[in-house]
Amino acid sequence: MTELTLEQKAAIVVGADFWSTVGVPGAGIPPIGITDGPHGVRKQRGGNDHLGLGDSVPATCFPPAAGIASSWNPALVERIGVALGDEARAEEVGVLLGPGVNIKRSPLCGRNFEYFSEDPLLSGVLGAAWVRGIQSRGVGASVKHFAANNQETNRMTVSAEVDERTLREIYLPAFERVVRAEQPWTVMCSYNRVNGVAAAENHWLLTEVLRDEWGFDGAVVSDWGAVDNRIRALEAGLDLEMPGPQPGSTAAIVSAVRAGTLAESVLDAAVARITALVAKADRGRRDLAGETSMSSIGVAEHHALAREAAAESIVLLRNEGGLLPLDSAQAIGVIGEFARTPRFQGAGSSQVHPTRVDSALDALSAIATVEFAAGYSFDGAADPAPLIAEAVAVARRSEAVLLFVGLPAGDESEGYDRTHLELPASHTKLIAEVAAANPRTVVILTNGGVVSLEPWHDSVPAILEAWLLGQAGGGAIADVVFGTVAPSGRLAESIPFRLQDTPSYLNFPGENDVVRYGEGIFVGYRHYETIGLPVRYPFGFGLGYTTFSYADLQVSHRRASVTITNTGTRAGREVAQLYVSAPTDSGIAVPRRELRAFEKISLEPGESARVLFVLDDRAYSHWNVRTHSWLIAGGEYTIGVGGSAHDIAQSAVVHLRAPKPGRLTLDSRVSEFLAHPVTGPILARAAGDATDGEANLLDMVASMPMRRLMRFPGVGNSFKRIGLLVALANNPVVRGIAALRRRR
Ligand code: BGC
Numbered sequence: 001m002t003e004l005t006l007e008q009k010a011a012i013v014v015g016a017d018f019w020s021t022v023g024v025p026g027a028g029i030p031p032i033g034i035t036d037g038p039h040g041v042r043k044q045r046g047g048n049d050h051l052g053l054g055d056s057v058p059a060t061c062f063p064p065a066a067g068i069a070s071s072w073n074p075a076l077v078e079r080i081g082v083a084l085g086d087e088a089r090a091e092e093v094g095v096l097l098g099p100g101v102n103i104k105r106s107p108l109c110g111r112n113f114e115y116f117s118e119d120p121l122l123s124g125v126l127g128a129a130w131v132r133g134i135q136s137r138g139v140g141a142s143v144k145h146f147a148a149n150n151q152e153t154n155r156m157t158v159s160a161e162v163d164e165r166t167l168r169e170i171y172l173p174a175f176e177r178v179v180r181a182e183q184p185w186t187v188m189c190s191y192n193r194v195n196g197v198a199a200a201e202n203h204w205l206l207t208e209v210l211r212d213e214w215g216f217d218g219a220v221v222s223d224w225g226a227v228d229n230r231i232r233a234l235e236a237g238l239d240l241e242m243p244g245p246q247p248g249s250t251a252a253i254v255s256a257v258r259a260g261t262l263a264e265s266v267l268d269a270a271v272a273r274i275t276a277l278v279a280k281a282d283r284g285r286r287d288l289a290g291e292t293s294m295s296s297i298g299v300a301e302h303h304a305l306a307r308e309a310a311a312e313s314i315v316l317l318r319n320e321g322g323l324l325p326l327d328s329a330q331a332i333g334v335i336g337e338f339a340r341t342p343r344f345q346g347a348g349s350s351q352v353h354p355t356r357v358d359s360a361l362d363a364l365s366a367i368a369t370v371e372f373a374a375g376y377s378f379d380g381a382a383d384p385a386p387l388i389a390e391a392v393a394v395a396r397r398s399e400a401v402l403l404f405v406g407l408p409a410g411d412e413s414e415g416y417d418r419t420h421l422e423l424p425a426s427h428t429k430l431i432a433e434v435a436a437a438n439p440r441t442v443v444i445l446t447n448g449g450v451v452s453l454e455p456w457h458d459s460v461p462a463i464l465e466a467w468l469l470g471q472a473g474g475g476a477i478a479d480v481v482f483g484t485v486a487p488s489g490r491l492a493e494s495i496p497f498r499l500q501d502t503p504s505y506l507n508f509p510g511e512n513d514v515v516r517y518g519e520g521i522f523v524g525y526r527h528y529e530t531i532g533l534p535v536r537y538p539f540g541f542g543l544g545y546t547t548f549s550y551a552d553l554q555v556s557h558r559r560a561s562v563t564i565t566n567t568g569t570r571a572g573r574e575v576a577q578l579y580v581s582a583p584t585d586s587g588i589a590v591p592r593r594e595l596r597a598f599e600k601i602s603l604e605p606g607e608s609a610r611v612l613f614v615l616d617d618r619a620y621s622h623w624n625v626r627t628h629s630w631l632i633a634g635g636e637y638t639i640g641v642g643g644s645a646h647d648i649a650q651s652a653v654v655h656l657r658a659p660k661p662g663r664l665t666l667d668s669r670v671s672e673f674l675a676h677p678v679t680g681p682i683l684a685r686a687a688g689d690a691t692d693g694e695a696n697l698l699d700m701v702a703s704m705p706m707r708r709l710m711r712f713p714g715v716g717n718s719f720k721r722i723g724l725l726v727a728l729a730n731n732p733v734v735r736g737i738a739a740l741r742r743r744r
Pocket of ligand 1: 036037049050051097144223224349
């Protein structure tokens with residue numbers, strides 16, 4: 001570092017422009033390119049902006065996270081990561097800004113299409129696979145947006161007020177998993193504040209948790225424009241401010257170091273992390289030799305991968321009477337503008353310029369005889385009545401109808417949230433009329449965030465949730481509709497009956513720039529399952545063209561295995577989900593069940609396979625806010641395995657021993673003295689004597705710190721020599737003897 005001047009160092013920690021870092025040619029530091037992400041390479045050509053407004057070079061548009069998350073298939077996500085890495089390298093991009101692993105706290109979040117799930121395990125496993133794929137090609141990832149960025153309303157200023165346990169159990173674990181497992185080259189801090197402190201200036205988040213606890217050794221990048229005070233951000237652990245240039249930031253750093261108000265070592269640490277990042281990217285770029293254009297890496301191959309991924313992202317929600325798959329010899333009515341003009345990604349910074357786009361109408365027409373009617377228009381200008389009449393006429397003439405409805409582009413986007421879950425009124429009206437005209441109607445949904453299926457759900461026999469599927473979604477829909485590919489997607493988020501049922505309903509999007517995460521850890525299915533509130537479709541749910549049975553669950557606390565059999569007549573894929581239910585009598589509030597492992601398997605008709613799940617301590621732990629660490633409460637844990645959060649086919653119990661008692665002090669509670677193997681029996685006897693056998697006295701004082709109890713005249717007399725008790729309890733020899741006696 002010595003060869004760099006203070007001015008050069010202060011310049012390096014700020015971007016050179018929208019999409020590159022500052023190079024110092026004399027010191028052998030080249031600039032590197034950074035672009036969005038996550039589901040395609042958005043390298044801008046002309047004017048610079050970060051909201052997807054300017055034109056970008058063509059790149060494969062893979063299914064956005066909301067789609068691909070439904071695949072529950074990390075191996076597939078990793079392959080997409082590899083493809084993204086290759087495209088990024090071909091465009092000389094050193095870091096791709098993704099994946100987004102924020103939790104879908106509310107279905108209203110305008111950016112849910114860019115996030116995976118309401119569940120931290122699923123988000124973390126898929127996010128890690130994405131990073132593994134990209135980085136295996138010598139291109140860095142940027143896991144975002146760290147942290148608690150779960151809404152777009154006032155995203156630059158709002159403070160997410162989240163309690164410690166909820167942060168640790170819900171909002172941080174996906175980041176933690178990606179960091180610990182894959183060491184992403186960068187982490188992007190979010191715009192918002194977390195418990196009052198801007199993420200960009202949050203030392204606890206960016207240094208204590210991310211680096212000191214999780215061992216992150218990469219660089220922290222700001223979200224675009226997230227930095228207010230460059231000095232505070234640097235001290236918190238934010239290495240690279242984007243976008244640049246920001247002459248004010250550079251000048252402020254130089255004068256703060258000169259004035260002695262900023263330690264130069266803080267600046268040096270950030271510079272070292274950025275130069276290490278640049279070196280990695282530069283190595284990746286040089287390894288590339290010979291593969292420098294999109295044409296050399298196979299646009300067609302990547303399109304085929306995008307189609308495979310899209311087909312695996314589709315979730316079959318309903319299929320009464322086995323209407324799907326359709327026979328391609330039938331006369332098929334295709335209704336809905338989305339079939340002709342697909343909406344395949346969300347709006348904002350992630351908007352990719354696709355290499356090509358397949359419409360479902362073209363893909364279906366290539367296989368079957370179809371008749372098309374638009375049914376509605378996107379501009380809303382046309383009179384809907386004739387469009388609906390035309391659609392109804394087509395429906396009457398057809399043997400089956402594929403009806404495409406969903407959310408128009410303007411309904412969900414980066415930058416703002418939705419206020420309701422409804423489809424446009426013109427779409428629900430169309431569903432009613434078409435379903436009445438043809439009972440063999442399949443609704444195909446296009447949407448990034450969850451939409452309400454009410455009140456029309458029961459009026460149609462089949463529903464495909466087709467999310468936003470990327471550029472090859474049209475072909476993928478045809479694959480699933482005609483059964484070339486059996487649907488195997490599973491919901492990565494619950495579909496509620498009503499917005500009012502959602503756990504964050506009373507606390508979204510907050511007021512006066514503060515949003516209180518009042519539902520705590522009870523996010524998504526953790527809420528619905530715990531309070532027994534029915535949903536339209538639960539987390540993890542999805543049908544196929546076959547059925548599966550579960551048998552012979554074997555569990556130990558580290559492993560579980562179960563036999564799954566394809567009981568139908570077609571090949572298919574099942575996502576076996578393992579949920580753990582923690583004991584409810586430990587004094588810690590726990591969700592009814594939590595996803596702790598999952599496996600996706602393919603089975604031929606009649607075939608069985610044994611599926612193995614591996615569990616670690618975290619599967620049983622809660623975050624203890626007194627010790628600020630993970631803790632396993634002793635007791636009975638139920639391990640349930642099945643096809644959704646609400647459909648547990650097999651379950652079994654494992655007993656876990658209570659953790660070794662911690663050291664007692666006079667500030668420990670009476671209950672802790674009672675639970676302690678040394679002091680418990682002594683105290684119980686003393687209390688029994690003192691109260692003439694009034695059994696509930698101890699319950700009444702159990703929550704009191706011992707020091708307080710001792711202050712009560714009379715009562716305190718019964719607990720003489722408490723100091724001696726404490727000393728005894730903490731003596732290792734006495735503890736050992738007590739533990740032995742308990743075991744006998
Ligand atoms: C978004 C990021 C994005 C960045 C650069 C921001 O507005 O929040 O996700 O990577 O812009 O375009």
